[in-house]
Amino acid sequence: xxxxLAFAAASLVTAGAYADDKEISMSDVPExxxxxxxxxxxxxxxxxxELGDDEGEDKYGFEGTLADGTVVAVDVLEExxxxxxxxxxxxxxxxxxxKAALDKYAPDMKAEEVERLVDDDRAVVYEIEGTDASGxxxxxxxxxxxxxxxxxxxxx
Numbered sequence: 001x002x003x004x005l006a007f008a009a010a011s012l013v014t015a016g017a018y019a020d021d022k023e024i025s026m027s028d029v030p031e032x033x034x035x036x037x038x039x040x041x042x043x044x045x046x047x048x049x050e051l052g053d054d055e056g057e058d059k060y061g062f063e064g065t066l067a068d069g070t071v072v073a074v075d076v077l078e079e080x081x082x083x084x085x086x087x088x089x090x091x092x093x094x095x096x097x098x099k100a101a102l103d104k105y106a107p108d109m110k111a112e113e114v115e116r117l118v119d120d121d122r123a124v125v126y127e128i129e130g131t132d133a134s135g136x137x138x139x140x141x142x143x144x145x146x147x148x149x150x151x152x153x154x155x156x
Contacts, residue, residue, distance in 0.1 A: 021052035021061060029060055032080040037062045040082045041072045054083065083120045090114055091128070097146030098126045105149055106140055108133035 026034070029049055037046065037060070046064035053059060058078035065071055071088040091111050094102070102109065111130040118124050124144035132138045132153070139152040 021050040024049055024051045030078065030080075033060050033076045033078065036076045036080040036082050037074045040074045040076070040085050041066070041087075043067055044072050044074075046074075059083070081120065085118045087116045088114065089116050089126075094126060095144060095146075098142045098144065101142045101146035101149050102128060102140065105151060106132065106138060109138060109140070 026046065026049055028051075038044065041064075043066055044062075044064045045066075046062045048063040050061040051058060052061060054075075054077060060076045060078070062074045062076070063071070064073075073084075073086040074082060075084040076082050091099070091102075091114055094114070106128075109128070109130050109132055111128050113127075113129040115127045116124065117127055125148075126142045126144070128140045128142070130138060137154045141150040142148070
């Protein structure tokens with residue numbers, strides 16, 4: 001089941017691999033695409049790239065790490081446009097408005113993965129994946145200021 005809470009004009013965009021994405025060699029990535037990914041996350045060492053489709057356009061999904069071990073991901077379209085940047089983070093690093101929204105809408109959630117997402121409009125969203133009090137999977141997206149919350153449960 002999917003719940004939308006605290007609507008605003010902009011909608012939240014979720015990231016994720018598509019089932020038809022295919023891992024490719026870094027040497028098969030066009031230079032403009034690789035340069036865009038490197039510029040989006042300065043200092044990242046990319047270890048994996050997948051080629052997929054984003055509304056009929058080639059999308060390159062990079063995964064890697066920063067020097068401090070932070071896991072990062074970048075999605076870049078074939079012409080070099082960065083459409084999303086992800087940084088893995090922790091519950092403790094969430095901004096206060098995001099933490100307050102999480103505590104309000106999922107106080108008993110056990111977080112397993114926390115990501116800070118920035119899309120091509122520079123909108124910042126935090127995605128928290130884990131389980132609810134009953135152990136069922138739950139995925140919550142919260143805008144940087146806590147004003148927009150999207151909750152997806154196993155029933156979605």
